[in-house]
Structure formats: structure tokens, C-alpha cells
Amino acid sequence: MPGAIYAEGLVKTFGDVRALDGVDLDVPEGTVLGLLGPNGAGKTTAVRCLTTLLRPDSGKAIVAGIDVVKNPNEVRRSIGLSGQFAAVDEYLTGRENLQMVGELYQLRSKAAKTRAGELLERFGLADAADRPTKTYSGGMRRRLDLAAALVVSPPVMFMDEPTTGLDPRNRQALWEVIQELVSGGTTLLLTTQYLEEADRLAHDICVVDHGRVIARGTSDQLKASTGGERVEVVVHEREHITAASELLSGYGKGETTVEEHTRRLTVPVTGGAKLLAEIIRELDARGIEIDDIGLRRPTLDDVFISLTGHAAEEEKVDDEEGQDAGGQGGRSRTKKSKKEAGK
Ligand SMILES: Nc1ncnc2c1ncn2[C@@H]1O[C@H](COP(=O)(O)OP(=O)(O)OP(=O)(O)O)[C@@H](O)[C@H]1O
Ligand SMILES: [Mg+2]
Numbered sequence: 001m002p003g004a005i006y007a008e009g010l011v012k013t014f015g016d017v018r019a020l021d022g023v024d025l026d027v028p029e030g031t032v033l034g035l036l037g038p039n040g041a042g043k044t045t046a047v048r049c050l051t052t053l054l055r056p057d058s059g060k061a062i063v064a065g066i067d068v069v070k071n072p073n074e075v076r077r078s079i080g081l082s083g084q085f086a087a088v089d090e091y092l093t094g095r096e097n098l099q100m101v102g103e104l105y106q107l108r109s110k111a112a113k114t115r116a117g118e119l120l121e122r123f124g125l126a127d128a129a130d131r132p133t134k135t136y137s138g139g140m141r142r143r144l145d146l147a148a149a150l151v152v153s154p155p156v157m158f159m160d161e162p163t164t165g166l167d168p169r170n171r172q173a174l175w176e177v178i179q180e181l182v183s184g185g186t187t188l189l190l191t192t193q194y195l196e197e198a199d200r201l202a203h204d205i206c207v208v209d210h211g212r213v214i215a216r217g218t219s220d221q222l223k224a225s226t227g228g229e230r231v232e233v234v235v236h237e238r239e240h241i242t243a244a245s246e247l248l249s250g251y252g253k254g255e256t257t258v259e260e261h262t263r264r265l266t267v268p269v270t271g272g273a274k275l276l277a278e279i280i281r282e283l284d285a286r287g288i289e290i291d292d293i294g295l296r297r298p299t300l301d302d303v304f305i306s307l308t309g310h311a312a313e314e315e316k317v318d319d320e321e322g323q324d325a326g327g328q329g330g331r332s333r334t335k336k337s338k339k340e341a342g343k
Helices: 043-050 072-077 094-104 108-123 139-149 168-183 195-201 219-226 238-249 270-287 301-310 329-334
Strands: 004-015 019-026 033-034 056-063 077-080 156-160 187-191 204-209 211-215 229-235 257-259 264-271 291-295
Touching: 004 043, 019 033, 019 156, 019 187, 019 211, 019 301, 033 195, 043 056, 043 156, 043 187, 043 195, 056 291, 077 139, 094 108, 108 139, 108 291, 156 195, 168 187, 168 195, 187 195, 195 211, 195 301, 204 219, 204 257, 204 301, 211 219, 211 301, 219 301, 229 238, 229 270, 238 264, 238 270, 270 291
Parallel strands: 033 187, 033 204, 077 156, 156 187
Antiparallel strands: 004 019, 004 056, 204 211, 229 264, 229 291, 257 264
């Protein structure tokens, strides 16, 4: 039986850009799927297709048991969406915006008021509640947009980069709201550039690049597939880099990488803490003084980099170029990232 969010072979093109190039998703009820991918990967397009804002060119999408293409209106009644670009009415106050959403969802006026009040409190907007939202800061708008998505607790929620632009305290607050929502049975699809967020909230993760799912699994599975542990050593003296590198290569399960300017050496290993102790003894025996040494397990960031060829927050790849090459995997490594080309 398909999950609460299900997609099969979703394709969406814009001119000659294949924003979605055959995406399959299956999110079991009551779980969180984290959709990760570099800028321009197709995350927002996927969310827009699944929430009926865009019609896919082909493929199938079923949300809350309803066919997205055939019955979009019905789907809309069963979902909540918080967008990457906040959709609040500038001239209404925060409170009025939330009440309006409540009434759109057919809450009674009193219930809509109560709910608005609760959410304003929860998202730290109580003081600004009665000001027109055009006076809100970016982070405040963001929070109002999220609050709007939570006015009613729909069975299926979509959140496109919910915590982008939020300060750490508000991000934490939102994570708590999300966890409550999900423990209440809501199914959530979330896109994010913060891999810590996916690590914390998502049961399953899909990594997309160039409109395709290039990896999926739990956070632990993805980390394991990236390759295991590494030993990292920072030697005190530049002159010791070569000797340390030779020593580490004797223990390594792969190539030792050396960063000259930071005097940092990294080598993939198996054997964990025991091996680490041995390496420390050997370094000592050879008179190689170290500033730092440690065993590192892969993070979700490492997974992301090894899959897509660049870091999640390493901004703005202009995806229109190189979009036509059809393959997967290694190809994306050659992609050049440009700093903040803007949208
Ligand atoms: N309305 C549109 N018209 C033309 N091209 C579009 C449109 N919407 C998206 N695209 C293109 O489709 C591709 C996927 O865009 P999308 O917004 O889905 O990426 P994303 O993964 O959400 O990126 P980001 O992390 O920057 O939000 C990009 O190449 C983008 O330029
Ligand atoms: Mg996006």
C-alpha cells in the first residue's frame, strides 16, 4: 500500500530544464521524509507538484490517498504547506493573517481566533501580533508563514526549507513543533539545506540532484554507505607532515589526504579507538608532535558532499548549465559551484 505521500516517475520540465526527471517517493504515514539536494536540484518543484501548485508533465502522485492530478481540490483540503517564499498578506496584521487562514479552513471564528493566539505565542510573535506584517523582519515573516501552515493540523504537511533564515532559538522552537506534529500522526515532507535538521527530524532521507533521486535511506544508512571512520591528525611542525603521512598510510584503508596549510592529515580507517591509540603511540615513538588527533565518523554533510560533489550550504549552482547530461553519480562531481549567484 502506498504511503501518505507517494510519487512514481514524476517529470516536470521548464523549457529544456528537466526540473524533475522521474522522481519516485514513498513516505509512510506518520513519518518524516527529508528531501535534500543542492540548489536547483528540483526540491521546490517536487513540493509544488505534490501540493497541486504545479501540474507534472507525467508520472503519478498520490497524497493522503488522493490523486494529485485528478483531484487537486480534494488534495488541498488534506494538506498544509509552508513555502520557501512566504505567502502572507502584507497589509493584514499577523493575527489577522492567521485568523484568515483558520476561516479558510472553515474553523469557526472563535476557534480561529484562539488558534491564532496560540500560534503567535508559540512562534514568539505575540508582541508584534497586531502590526501589519509589512513591518515584520524576514525571520518574523518566516515564522508567520510557518504558523499559517500549522493553523489546522492536516494529516499531510509539506515544508520547503522551513528554518532557512531563522535564528538558532526559533529553529529549535520549530523543531519542537514539528516533532509534536509528527507524534500526533502527521506525515511530513521537508526540504532543507541544514543537514543537522534532516538528521534530527527525518526518518528517511532522499538526496536529489538534477531532478533525480540519487540516494535514499535513513541517515545512518547513508552515512554507512559513504564509508566509515577516518583518523584526523594535525601535526605541530610542518616538517613532520611527510613522516606522519607515511605512518598513517600504513594504517589507512585508503589514501591519506594532506592539507598543507593547516597541517591536517586524514586517512580512512577501520578499527576505531584501538587503532587510534596505536597511532598515537607510534607518532610519539617517532617524535612527531601533534596539536590534535581524533576519530571522525561521517556526518550527513560528508554524505551530501560525496554524493553531490559539494556542500549543502555551498551556495548557488546555476543549474541550467550542464543540465542536459543525463547520467548520475560521478558526473555531478565536476559541477562547479558559484558563490551566491542569486536566484
Ligand atoms: N517556473 C520555472 N520556470 C523555469 N524554470 C524553473 C521554474 N521553476 C524551477 N525552475 C528550474 O527548475 C530547476 C529546479 O528548481 P527548484 O526550484 O525545484 O530547485 P530547488 O531544489 O528547490 O533549489 P533551491 O535549493 O535553490 O531552493 C532549476 O533549474 C530551476 O531554475
Ligand atoms: Mg527550493
